[in-house]
Amino acid sequence: MDELIDNAPCGFLTLTKNGIIQSINRTLLEILQWPSPKLLIGKHFNEILPNSAQIFMQLYFIPLIKSKHNVEEMYISLLAKSGAEIPVLLNASLQKNNEIICVIVPMYNRNAFEDEIINAKKMAENAFREKEKTLIELECALESLEGKQQELLIANKQNAKFKMDTERELQLAKRIQETALTKDIVNDQIQMLSYYHASKALSGDIYGFYQVTPEKYGVILLDVMGHGISSALITMSLQSLFQKLISQGVSAESVVQELDQYLHELFRNNQDAWHYCTAIYLNIDTSNQTVEYINAGHPPAILQNLNGEQQELLATSPPLGTFENIAYKTKTINYEQGTRILLYTDGVSEAFEINTLNYLLHDSLSSPVSETKEIIQSALENRENKFEKYNNDDQCFILIEL
Structure with a gap:
């Protein structure tokens, strides 16, 4: 390494596009308290990152540097050999030879x-x-x-x-995340209405409903563990995957299996950043009047027929990303015209007393489905205003009339 760069008043290192350290200057070694560059060269950048920064670099920095070839003034913490976290500003650029050059300035x-x-x-x-x-x-x-x-x-x-x-x-x-959400579907066969509210700027909840054929629809609702930036990054990556699978008419078992496998692969080399998510997926066939579903550790959906009789679509398997090699199986139920289904995340159910959602759905039996949605939304928002300081979770629900 050039002597001027080696003794520069700021840290300098180069990475491969996969995050492997190729070179590091003396200044950065002293900041990180490492005695020799040989101990770090050839190792992954995660070696000098605390756990909290590793998922941020993996899901934000790497995609950003690959797409824009430049990152300016990114604020992160590095991990010294002693275990101390050192706040720094990171500037980086991707060269034509796929080498990532990083300049690091301590902020203490x-x-x-x-x-x-x-x-x-x-x-x-x-x-x-x-x-x-x-x-x-x-x-x-x-x-x-x-x-x-x-x-x-x-x-x-x-x-x-x-x-x-x-x-x-x-x-x-946040705007990008909300833009990815699907719009309400209203036609002669089905009505699908949604409500979505993030507890912070970004949400760990994500949903989508798609008309696969004139008679078949796919509906999915996921809730990633936690909320905020890390959960939102995972939801967006899952959203791009399930949108592709559902739109292609892939079976319910395959959709859920692919999402589960994706989470396991994502954190296979970094268990400290591990996240899981609950999910419920419906395949609705309006010609045969059937609902095929898988519930992976998600709060039970409520199905209510035209007479007000209700049943819950209980969990059929553990959450996604928890145990490997799970065989996901569907359950199928028949429905009559006028049946309604309410899917929701735990941020909605935990805002109310037990069975409140069942009562709200039953009491609005004779109301148009749009009014039922407004009744549930109004009750939820009034509850939020009353207990705002306790509202720490993302909230999402989907109301379907068949």
């Missing part, structure tokens, strides 16, 4: 600035209290304090800009 100066301000203030107070310091010493201490305050103001401006940029990126990601 702000704490040092604050400590120096406190020390300078103590010096000034001691000078006044003890009267042992000369006027020149006092003026120097005050000048030092003012200088550190200016440095702190600059650091605060940098942090404010980073926060604003991050919020802008989150809002853009």
